[in-house]
Amino acid sequence: MPELLEVKDLKTQFFTRDGVVRAVDGVSFELAAGETLGIVGESGCGKSVTALSLMRLIPQPPGKITQGSIMFDGQDVLKMDDDEVRGIRGNNIAMIFQDPMTSLNPVLTISRQITEALELHLKMDRAEARKRTVELLELVNIPSAKKRLDDYPHQFSGGMRQRVMIAMALSCNPKLILADEPTTALDVTIQAQILDLLKNLAREFRTAFILITHDLGVVAGMTQRIHVMYGGKIVEKADTNELFANPKMPYTWGLLRSIPRLDENRKAKLLPIEGLPPDLIAPPPGCRFEPRCQYRRDICREKEPELIGIPNAKADHEARCWGTQAGGWLVDSDWHRDVGDLAALDAIKAEVADLPPDVKRVEAADDDKKKGN
Amino acid sequence: MSLTPTQTQDQKEAFIQRGRSTASAGSGRNLLEVSALKMHFPLTQGIIFQRQVGAVRAVDGIDFFVEKGETLGLVGESGCGKSTTGRAILQLYKPTGGSVKFEGTELTTLGGEQMRKMRRKMQMIFQDPYASLNPRMTVGNIIGEPLEVHHLAAGKAKTERVQELLRIVGLNPYFTNRYPHEFSGGQRQRIGVARALAVEPDFIVADEPISALDVSIQAQVINLLEELQEKFNLTYLFIAHDLSVVRHISDRVAVMYLGKIVELADRIDLYERPLHPYTQALLSAVPIPDPAVEQKRKRIILTGDVPSPVNPPTGCRFHTRCWKAQQICSEVDPEFIEHAPRHWAACHFPGA
Ligand SMILES: Nc1ncnc2c1ncn2[C@@H]1O[C@H](COP(=O)(O)OP(=O)(O)OP(=O)(O)O)[C@@H](O)[C@H]1O
Ligand SMILES: Nc1ncnc2c1ncn2[C@@H]1O[C@H](COP(=O)(O)OP(=O)(O)OP(=O)(O)O)[C@@H](O)[C@H]1O
Ligand code: SF4
Ligand code: SF4
Ligand SMILES: [Mg+2]
Ligand SMILES: [Mg+2]
Numbered sequence: 001m002p003e004l005l006e007v008k009d010l011k012t013q014f015f016t017r018d019g020v021v022r023a024v025d026g027v028s029f030e031l032a033a034g035e036t037l038g039i040v041g042e043s044g045c046g047k048s049v050t051a052l053s054l055m056r057l058i059p060q061p062p063g064k065i066t067q068g069s070i071m072f073d074g075q076d077v078l079k080m081d082d083d084e085v086r087g088i089r090g091n092n093i094a095m096i097f098q099d100p101m102t103s104l105n106p107v108l109t110i111s112r113q114i115t116e117a118l119e120l121h122l123k124m125d126r127a128e129a130r131k132r133t134v135e136l137l138e139l140v141n142i143p144s145a146k147k148r149l150d151d152y153p154h155q156f157s158g159g160m161r162q163r164v165m166i167a168m169a170l171s172c173n174p175k176l177i178l179a180d181e182p183t184t185a186l187d188v189t190i191q192a193q194i195l196d197l198l199k200n201l202a203r204e205f206r207t208a209f210i211l212i213t214h215d216l217g218v219v220a221g222m223t224q225r226i227h228v229m230y231g232g233k234i235v236e237k238a239d240t241n242e243l244f245a246n247p248k249m250p251y252t253w254g255l256l257r258s259i260p261r262l263d264e265n266r267k268a269k270l271l272p273i274e275g276l277p278p279d280l281i282a283p284p285p286g287c288r289f290e291p292r293c294q295y296r297r298d299i300c301r302e303k304e305p306e307l308i309g310i311p312n313a314k315a316d317h318e319a320r321c322w323g324t325q326a327g328g329w330l331v332d333s334d335w336h337r338d339v340g341d342l343a344a345l346d347a348i349k350a351e352v353a354d355l356p357p358d359v360k361r362v363e364a365a366d367d368d369k370k371k372g373n
Numbered sequence: 374m375s376l377t378p379t380q381t382q383d384q385k386e387a388f389i390q391r392g393r394s395t396a397s398a399g400s401g402r403n404l405l406e407v408s409a410l411k412m413h414f415p416l417t418q419g420i421i422f423q424r425q426v427g428a429v430r431a432v433d434g435i436d437f438f439v440e441k442g443e444t445l446g447l448v449g450e451s452g453c454g455k456s457t458t459g460r461a462i463l464q465l466y467k468p469t470g471g472s473v474k475f476e477g478t479e480l481t482t483l484g485g486e487q488m489r490k491m492r493r494k495m496q497m498i499f500q501d502p503y504a505s506l507n508p509r510m511t512v513g514n515i516i517g518e519p520l521e522v523h524h525l526a527a528g529k530a531k532t533e534r535v536q537e538l539l540r541i542v543g544l545n546p547y548f549t550n551r552y553p554h555e556f557s558g559g560q561r562q563r564i565g566v567a568r569a570l571a572v573e574p575d576f577i578v579a580d581e582p583i584s585a586l587d588v589s590i591q592a593q594v595i596n597l598l599e600e601l602q603e604k605f606n607l608t609y610l611f612i613a614h615d616l617s618v619v620r621h622i623s624d625r626v627a628v629m630y631l632g633k634i635v636e637l638a639d640r641i642d643l644y645e646r647p648l649h650p651y652t653q654a655l656l657s658a659v660p661i662p663d664p665a666v667e668q669k670r671k672r673i674i675l676t677g678d679v680p681s682p683v684n685p686p687t688g689c690r691f692h693t694r695c696w697k698a699q700q701i702c703s704e705v706d707p708e709f710i711e712h713a714p715r716h717w718a719a720c721h722f723p724g725a
Binding site: 042043143157159160187188189190191192193195196214215216217218220221240241244245254255256258259260261262263264265269270271272273274276277349352353354355356 | 450451543544545548551555556557559560587588589590591592593595596599614616617618620621622641644654655656657658659660661662663664665666667668670672674675676677678679
């Protein structure tokens with residue numbers, strides 16, 4: 001099947017006073033029509049920047065897509081002129097953000113926000129657009145939608161605003177929806193409502209969607225495939241069942257071990273990922289997870305592993321780790337039992353007590369200056 | 374009064390003999406007893422002449438106790454009154470009504486000086502590690518301040534104590550001259566913990582201490598809190614909206630909805646045999662990181678939003694969203710009753 005979206009070696013960087021932030025550093029992936037993909041990883045690993053890059057919404061300056069290609073429906077988004085990009089945004093690719101207030105215009109009524117897009121992209125007239133808007137609001141379960149058309153965003157609750165965002169996203173029948181932490185700001189019962197809605201809509205309209213979140217629970221029930229990101233790179237790719245049943249990257253192990261589960265009975269001690277996330281201005285030269293990995297060996301610091309297929313896993317399961325690749329020392333490890341090198345773990349814990357990398361970098365620069373004097 | 378079918382005959386008899394206890398009385402090992410606690414915030418109108426037009430009934434009559442050495446988890450959705458409960462207990466707000474007893478002493482009527490002495494035993498850890506630390510104070514002063522306020526240490530002794538506290542929370546003891554902005558979120562939360570520990574409290578209200586932290590860092594702080602509890606025999610009121618974390622850390626759990634505690638039970642009972650429909654819905658809504666489990670799970674999807682605490686619904690506050698609601702639910706506020714040993718719930722139709 002031809003891919004709907006094909007991202008190749010995407011690099012997006014921010015040129016700041018402190019240096020170049022390598023926010024997305026060589027990310028490649030594909031998505032077929034109607035497919036659902038989850039992107040997970042902790043704060044600052046480049047999830048949002050990846051999504052914004054796909055829509056060409058990176059603020060420039062300081063940001064810039066410095067490399068790669070983004071083929072959407074056979075066209076390279078990075079080679080389009082501004083008009084073409086605008087045509088794609090909203091029309092073919094729609095985005096739902098974490099905070100709906102940032103993308104709803106506070107001075108426009110709810111109906112105006114949606115009718116505007118319908119008139120622009122689908123060339124509907126006012127009356128037609130208004131009628132379609134009511135249908136869309138009903139579709140996302142806004143109670144008495146007709147009566148609330150002329151309300152303003154602030155008159156809606158957080159959950160209702162997120163529904164409006166979803167209605168807007170659906171308004172032009174997009175082929176792809178990018179949902180960036182769509183429920184992170186919501187309460188758990190409201191989150192369940194919204195996820196339920198998204199799931200049903202995606203099924204009904206066969207819209208592909210990319211769900212970005214830091215919550216492994218959310219992607220477990222919502223997606224077909226998952227990509228785990230760390231420090232601007234994808235470190236593991238697998239289908240959803242495989243990723244949870246047979247994770248292959250020590251970072252993924254760490255994530256799974258550090259979160260308590262609702263259905264867990266034993267009050268076992270959590271095993272945190274020790275240390276701190278990498279500084280994307282001066283990332284570690286080898287494996288980006290090496291400073292926090294208790295399975296590391298010398299090669300991990302020296303050379304960066306590729307994201308490739310691995311033994312003891314499904315064919316399309318890929319990981320970026322020397323240990324789990326063919327011939328590596330973790331190929332047969334049972335991640336439930338083998339918690340790694342305890343001496344390394346202690347060394348990493350000491351790191352937590354120390355200053356974070358960015359402060360150290362500034363200090364090193366200061367020291368250099370002092371030496372220079 | 375009803376008993377769940379899972380209780381053994383012995384348990385039933387023991388329970389009936391003991392009779393019904395109120396949620397605030399409990400056993401003799403209580404460090405804290407809260408009863409009929411109310412915290413209303415006045416709503417005013419007018420610019421020059423402010424007149425009260427109503428009240429936010431943030432906490433509206435709650436009963437519970439906390440036993441020495443235990444962790445009581447307090448969960449519920451945004452705005453249900455968790456933080457207000459924590460603050461009203463520590464008398465950071467003057468409660469509108471009810472009683473808060475700490476080691477048998479009634480706090481709501483204590484004078485300023487006496488309360489200051491009490492406060493040494495009760496500390497708070499805040500949600501936002503960025504906002505809760507004064508950016509212009511060094512870490513040494515942040516942690517040392519309570520030592521001075523309570524005349525516990527000064528000069529060199531203070532510095533040494535601060536260094537010891539930094540070591541206890543897993544930070545480099547030589548950071549006393551640093552400012553908060555030089556630390557990561559997880560490290561700042563450790564500084565907040567060190568400050569709370571400085572006065573050697575017995576009781577700590579931890580208000581969403583990990584919500585602002587990254588997933589990988591959350592477990593570091595949870596482990597730290599658990600280790601400190603063991604080491605210093607601390608008692609926690611642990612406030613959070615993450616039900617998985619609360620299950621992990623708590624001995625008992627209280628569920629709040631719109632200013633009321635609707636259910637309170639030992640942790641396993643609450644999670645395995647929830648009695649209140651709201652607890653049931655809440656638990657079913659939490660995603661579990663396991664696709665095999667997720668595919669089989671049935672979710673209770675609640676309709677609508679949480680009503681306003683200014684005009685809470687009549688009768689049972691949950692009746693506007695409850696799928697089990699009957700006529701009586703909108704008329705009579707259900708009592709908070711012990712339905713099984715140490716398992717309280719406020720519902721006319723509790724159980725499965
Ligand atoms: N405008 C900007 N200027 C400078 N750096 C930026 C900018 N936007 C993002 N970054 C940096 O790019 C990196 C990736 O950010 P991104 O927003 O993609 O993270 P994320 O994975 O979405 O995290 P979160 O879970 O917190 O939303 C971060 O290190 C961030 O600091
Ligand atoms: N100082 C105040 N003045 C007026 N209203 C207040 C005040 N503090 C809290 N409230 C209101 O009281 C209610 C309960 O607030 P509270 O902060 O206790 O909720 P919470 O359960 O801690 O929520 P969250 O999970 O969002 O922290 C809310 O409706 C809130 O708006
Ligand atoms: S490459 Fe080495 S450091 Fe990186 S995750 Fe694998 S074992 Fe750990
Ligand atoms: S009292 Fe009625 S409305 Fe309230 S929770 Fe119980 S069944 Fe639902
Ligand atoms: Mg983001
Ligand atoms: Mg709060």
